[in-house]
């Protein structure tokens with residue numbers, strides 16, 4: 001076998017379908033189409049400046065963010081790969097204000113596809129890993145154009161979730177609700193090969209990831225958690241912690257799936273109009289499903305993330321995920337914060353990270 005005895009994505013999907021005799025094969029076909037879009041994006045990313053894909057597209061998305069050339073191209077690749085197969089009824093993307101309506105001549109399928117076509121796009125021009133994230137829901141009205149409301153399902157309803165990471169190697173990480181599995185793209189065969197079956201996030205960790213430049217906007221529970229990690233061995237945790245921040249959700253997730261850790265982009269007070277930085281439907285929900293299926297925890301900081309009922313397509317949310325014990329600890333600190341209040345020594349009025357001027 002040219003894949004060294006390992007399953008390909010196609011073989012893996014056929015095995016999955018065997019467990020569901022009633023399955024029509026639409027979900028497998030949809031995943032194959034998504035994986036094709038990811039291969040096409042991986043190629044563009046790999047050619048970088050030679051393909052003229054770096055820099056800004058000189059436009060803004062619905063969230064007012066600067067769109068990169070690759071954001072726009074990746075969005076188009078996802079749409080083109082998935083609009084004709086008859087497996088999706090409609091799509092929602094970070095880069096489009098409203099759901100995408102399939103061209104009139106294409107059949108409408110029974111799934112909804114939600115995606116962030118290029119995640120971590122601030123990293124493109126500095127040649128650091130980026131990715132694509134996707135989530136699959138059942139269409140409440142198969143065969144018809146979906147309404148906005150049809151997409152507003154909680155993460156617990158997801159049928160499938162995954163991401164592709166365009167790093168030193170290109171990988172596809174996938175769950176269909178029976179574990180989280182990673183495939184590495186064999187660049188010669190153009191084939192996804194199952195390289196990491198049944199990923200598990202270790203329950204314990206001494207590594208955390210957070211954008212510390214937001215520390216003055218954090219809630220007390222988050223300040224307390226980070227404070228205790230920074231205090232290291234002599235502090236209340238009795239251990240030295242390591243910190244990472246890549247500014248690419250896909251890359252942070254991948255590290256946590258491979259070696260554990262906890263990620264926080266919590267609700268903060270930076271912009272009272274926003275509940276957090278990351279988008280619920282096509283960032284936090286799919287990552288939560290992947291992490292939970294790998295034995296980790298995924299939370300708003302207060303409750304299970306996948307139980308949140310979405311209100312709008314591009315809704316943002318506070319997001320904490322990773323090693324289960326740490327996620328539970330952060331949830332507990334939020335509860336204690338409400339019950340007792342907490343003044344973090346390092347972040348208090350005279351603390352090291354105080355925002356108060358002398």
Ligand SMILES: O=P(O)(O)OC[C@H]1O[C@](O)(COP(=O)(O)O)[C@@H](O)[C@@H]1O
Nearest residue numbers: 116118119120121122211247248249
């Ligand atoms: O710039 P910050 O505040 O560090 O934010 C980084 C976060 O923003 C994101 O890049 C948002 O994703 P997009 O690139 O798809 O907008 C996440 O991947 C990442 O966790």
Ligand SMILES: [Mg+2]
Nearest residue numbers: 116118119120
């Ligand atoms: Mg993103």
Ligand SMILES: [Mg+2]
Nearest residue numbers: 094116118119
């Ligand atoms: Mg994006």
